[in-house]
Amino acid sequence: MSLLVTGSIGIDTVTTPYGVSENCLGGSSVYFSMAASFFSPVRLLGVIGSDCPFDLVEVFAGRNVDLTGLEVREQSKTFRWGGSYQNDMDDRKTDYLELNVLAEAPPTVPAEYRDSEFVFLANTTPALQIQLLEQIEKPVFVAADTMNCWIEGNLDDLKVLLKKTDALIINEEEARLLAAESNLIKAGEKILDMGQGVVIIKKGESGSLMCERGGAKFLLPAFPAAKVKDPTGAGDSFAGALMGYLARNGKTDFASLKTAIAYGTVVASFTIADFSLKGLTSITKNDIESRLETLRKLTNF
Amino acid sequence: MSLLVTGSIGIDTVTTPYGVSENCLGGSSVYFSMAASFFSPVRLLGVIGSDCPFDLVEVFAGRNVDLTGLEVREQSKTFRWGGSYQNDMDDRKTDYLELNVLAEAPPTVPAEYRDSEFVFLANTTPALQIQLLEQIEKPVFVAADTMNCWIEGNLDDLKVLLKKTDALIINEEEARLLAAESNLIKAGEKILDMGQGVVIIKKGESGSLMCERGGAKFLLPAFPAAKVKDPTGAGDSFAGALMGYLARNGKTDFASLKTAIAYGTVVASFTIADFSLKGLTSITKNDIESRLETLRKLTNF
Numbered sequence: 001m002s003l004l005v006t007g008s009i010g011i012d013t014v015t016t017p018y019g020v021s022e023n024c025l026g027g028s029s030v031y032f033s034m035a036a037s038f039f040s041p042v043r044l045l046g047v048i049g050s051d052c053p054f055d056l057v058e059v060f061a062g063r064n065v066d067l068t069g070l071e072v073r074e075q076s077k078t079f080r081w082g083g084s085y086q087n088d089m090d091d092r093k094t095d096y097l098e099l100n101v102l103a104e105a106p107p108t109v110p111a112e113y114r115d116s117e118f119v120f121l122a123n124t125t126p127a128l129q130i131q132l133l134e135q136i137e138k139p140v141f142v143a144a145d146t147m148n149c150w151i152e153g154n155l156d157d158l159k160v161l162l163k164k165t166d167a168l169i170i171n172e173e174e175a176r177l178l179a180a181e182s183n184l185i186k187a188g189e190k191i192l193d194m195g196q197g198v199v200i201i202k203k204g205e206s207g208s209l210m211c212e213r214g215g216a217k218f219l220l221p222a223f224p225a226a227k228v229k230d231p232t233g234a235g236d237s238f239a240g241a242l243m244g245y246l247a248r249n250g251k252t253d254f255a256s257l258k259t260a261i262a263y264g265t266v267v268a269s270f271t272i273a274d275f276s277l278k279g280l281t282s283i284t285k286n287d288i289e290s291r292l293e294t295l296r297k298l299t300n301f
Numbered sequence: 302m303s304l305l306v307t308g309s310i311g312i313d314t315v316t317t318p319y320g321v322s323e324n325c326l327g328g329s330s331v332y333f334s335m336a337a338s339f340f341s342p343v344r345l346l347g348v349i350g351s352d353c354p355f356d357l358v359e360v361f362a363g364r365n366v367d368l369t370g371l372e373v374r375e376q377s378k379t380f381r382w383g384g385s386y387q388n389d390m391d392d393r394k395t396d397y398l399e400l401n402v403l404a405e406a407p408p409t410v411p412a413e414y415r416d417s418e419f420v421f422l423a424n425t426t427p428a429l430q431i432q433l434l435e436q437i438e439k440p441v442f443v444a445a446d447t448m449n450c451w452i453e454g455n456l457d458d459l460k461v462l463l464k465k466t467d468a469l470i471i472n473e474e475e476a477r478l479l480a481a482e483s484n485l486i487k488a489g490e491k492i493l494d495m496g497q498g499v500v501i502i503k504k505g506e507s508g509s510l511m512c513e514r515g516g517a518k519f520l521l522p523a524f525p526a527a528k529v530k531d532p533t534g535a536g537d538s539f540a541g542a543l544m545g546y547l548a549r550n551g552k553t554d555f556a557s558l559k560t561a562i563a564y565g566t567v568v569a570s571f572t573i574a575d576f577s578l579k580g581l582t583s584i585t586k587n588d589i590e591s592r593l594e595t596l597r598k599l600t601n602f
Contacts, residue, residue, distance in 0.1 A: 087483040182388040184506065185527040205485065206507035207522060219522035219600050221508060226486040258602040298520050299600055301559040 001140065003247035004113055005032045006045040006132045007122025007236070008079050008102060009070075011052065013095070014275060015084040018229040024276035025054045027079065028122035028145070031233035034280045035240030035267045037063040038288055040248040042240075043113050045069035045132070047101045049076035059277075068110050076101040089205070089228045089272075109135035118247040120239055121165070123147050126157035133164055141252050143167040143243060145235070151178045163195035166252070169239050171202045184209060185217070198257060200242070202235055208261055218258045223269035223295055230275045234268040237280065241267035241288075266291045302441060304548035305414055306333045307346040307433045308423025308537070309380050309403060310371075312353065315576060316385040316396070319530040325577035326355045328380065329423035329446070332534035335581045336541030336568045338364040339589055341549040343541075344414050346370035346433070348402045350377035360578075369411050377402040390506070390529045390573075410436035419548040421540055422466070424448050427458035434465060442553050444468040444544060446536070452479045464496035467553070470540050472503045485510060486518070499558060501543075503536055509562055519559045524570035524596055531576045535569040538581065542568035542589075567592045 005028075012026030029046045036042045041064040048056075048070070056067055079102045082095035106128050117140040121129040129144055136142075142165040150158055151174060158178075162168060168191060172184060178194075179187035184201060188211030191199045201209045207221040242264035246252055266288055273279040308330030315322045334343045342365040349357075349371070357368055380403045383396035407429050418441040422430040430445055437443075443466040451459055452475060459479075463469060469492060473485060479495075480488035485502060489512030492500045502510045508522035543565035547553055567589055574580040 089484070183390070183527060183529060185525045189527070203507065206504065207520075209522075209525070217525050217599055218602070219508075219525060220602065221510075221520035221522055224486045224510070224518050224520060226484060226490070228484060262602045296602070298518055301519070301521065301563045301597070 001117040001247050001250045002043065002115065003036060003040050003118040003120070003243055004043040004045060004116035004136070005029045005036070005120045005122060005240070005243075006129075007032060007120075007124070009046040009048050009052070009056070010079040010081050012080075012232060012276065013082040014230055014232050015095070016089070016230050017085070017087060019275070021230065021275035023053070025059065026081065026232060026276060028236040030059075030277070031236035031271065031280075032120060032122060032240035032243075033060065033065045034063070034277055035237040035271070036244030036247070037065050038267065038285050039241065039244030039263070041066065042244070043069060043116060045107055045109060045113065047071045047073060047076070047104075047107045049078040049101050050074045052078040068112050069107065071107045073101055073104070076104060083232065085231060089231045092231070106131065117141070117250075118243055119143070120243050121145070122236060122239075126150050126154050126161040130157065130161050130164065133161075141166050141246065143169055143239065145169050145239065146174065148174055148177055159194060165196050167198040167200060168196050169200045169202065169235075169242070171204070171235065175199070175201045185211070188217075200261065202238060204231075204234075208238075208265065210257060210261055212254055212257070216254050218254075218261060220261055220265055221299055223265055223291065224298065225269050225272060228272045229279075231272045232276070233271050237271040238264035238268040240264075262292055262295060263288065266295055302418040302548050302551045303344065303416065304337060304341050304419040304421070304544055305344040305346060305417035305437070306330045306337070306421045306423060306541070306544075307408075307430075308333060308421075308425070310347040310349050310353070310357070311380040311382050313381075313533060313577065314383040314396070315531055315533050317390070317531050318386070318388060320576070322531065322576035324354070326360060327382065327533060327577060329537040331360075331578070332537035332572065332581075333421060333423060333541035333544075334361065334366045335364070335578055336538035336572070337545030337548070338366050339568065339586050340542065340545030340564070342367065343545070344370060344417060346408055346410060346414065348372045348374060348377075348405075348408045350379040350402050351375045353379040369413050370408065372408045374402055374405070377405060384533065386532060390532045393532070407432065418442070419544055420444070421544050422446070423537060423540075427451050427455050427462040431458065431462050431465065434462075442467050442547065444470055444540065446470050446540065447475065449475055449478055460495060466497050468499040468501060469497050470501045470503065470536075470543070472505070472536065476500070476502045486512070489518075501562065503539060505532075505535075509539075509566065511558060511562055513555055513558070517555050519555075519562065521562055521566055522600060524566055524592065525599065526570050526573060529573045530580075532573045534572050534578070538572040539565035539569040541565075563593055563596060564589065567596055
């Protein structure tokens with residue numbers, strides 16, 4: 001089934017204990033699309049300015065990523081983000097943030113994308129996520145991400161969004177904040193009461209937790225990565241592989257969601273092994289399949 | 302095979318968001334023995350003072366815990382500990398610590414215990430752990446716990462101990478400190494270089510990680526507990542069930558260790574559901590087996 005992602009395209013400068021990656025390609029929709037494309041064709045919706053040094057057609061060459069929804073604004077500047085990671089790679093500091101084109105009017109969903117069945121709304125204001133979603137005719141399965149500042153500042157909009165989506169994919173601090181509950185299991189259950197059928201909580205190095213409205217749960221550790229060079233994009237790659245797997249099979253039952261989370265975990269583990277997109281562009285589908293089997297062995301008892 | 306535990310017996314006062322449990326029975330060897338006794342007979346070695354209000358014979362009645370090694374010192378006072386947990390139940394604050402009898406000469410291993418095959422050395426000074434271990438004739442599998450203050454202050458002794466043990470069971474902060482490495486996978490590998498065959502790292506709410514000398518690893522999430530009333534004793538119960546399971550089967554191959562960790566995870570999840578030992582004394586072996594199957598379902602994909 002068709003898969004649409006709406007999100008940022010950015011120029012990132014990332015500093016980790018392993019070095020600095022200056023002005024590299026980043027952004028949620030980019031990581032998402034790269035990860036999802038191992039499983040399913042992807043439709044990307046995003047905006048860049050005329051300063052963007054990357055040719056996305058070339059970046060995604062041969063990867064089945066539809067760029068009909070890529071808008072280039074000649075008078076605008078591309079979104080830029082700088083971030084640093086200390087020794088604890090789960091802890092990120094923003095060095096600078098230039099919203100640029102992201103602070104302007106959002107892109108319009110092109111006619112060719114309006115029949116999208118699987119939709120991922122990467123992190124942005126909940127009002128904008130709702131506006132984008134309303135342009136999709138009959139979505140089958142919608143997942144969204146969000147972040148602390150919208151939970152704290154735009155909670156009413158966020159609650160409206162949650163009622164319109166099937167799954168929320170957030171990290172553990174966000175889950176605790178949204179639910180006002182420190183116990184993650186309880187937090188997951190409280191978030192389900194806000195409207196979705198499924199909440200997937202990303203715990204960085206500690207893996208992920210899925211809670212389903214019916215009470216079913218699934219827990220998966222992260223893939224044990226001795227080499228973490230740059231955690232940027234891990235969450236969006238996780239979501240990309242997860243949604244790509246679901247869209248490919250067109251099923252969202254609990255067993256499919258479990259396998260989707262496992263693929264998300266595996267693909268994110270490749271993302272963090274190198275700077276920017278290098279961890280993803282250097283692998284094949286076979287590498288993913290092989291690591292999935294390793295993960296199964298590592299967690300099976 | 303026979304199983305010996307050496308560790309503390311304490312009078313605890315524990316404060317959590319769910320209430321206060323004043324002057325209740327605690328101590329590493331007590332939690333360990335209660336947990337291990339579901340699987341295997343246990344030999345307990347520990348000392349109390351004449352002020353101890355608990356009749357351990359009664360506490361362990363019908364549970365196959367050998368108290369030959371329980372020493373009561375008429376002129377001494379029992380170890381006392383007070384601790385508080387805030388909303389994040391993984392974070393513990395010590396309110397007071399009265400070593401009392403633990404600051405005196407250690408107990409002697411009775412003749413009847415010297416042929417013990419499986420041995421767990423609960424947390425105390427590494428020098429004392431070595432001294433206790435030297436009284437065991439031919440141990441088959443020795444596991445030890447330790448803590449930050451010995452890693453920081455008694456590292457030479459600790460390194461000697463590690464060469465004499467088969468497994469180290471510690472929490473993640475301790476592992477990072479001991480290895481001087483923030484990445485837990487690398488930390489596990491660096492600790493293995495210090496001498497044991499296996500290191501098992503407890504991550505509280507995030508489960509556990511096992512690294513084996515040969516390179517094999519195992520990751521297991523914690524049992525998803527919505528009700529955490531009192532985390533005290535979780536680590537010692539985990540170790541108790543783990544060692545009890547190994548001792549019962551007399552095998553320590555990787556598959557056995559994996560299942561042992563799963564049992565440790567399950568038993569610890571019962572411990573934290575109530576204050577002091579109530580979470581353990583209110584269950585049967587069937588409850589443990591049933592929750593193990595639930596854990597398998599929760600983590601299998």
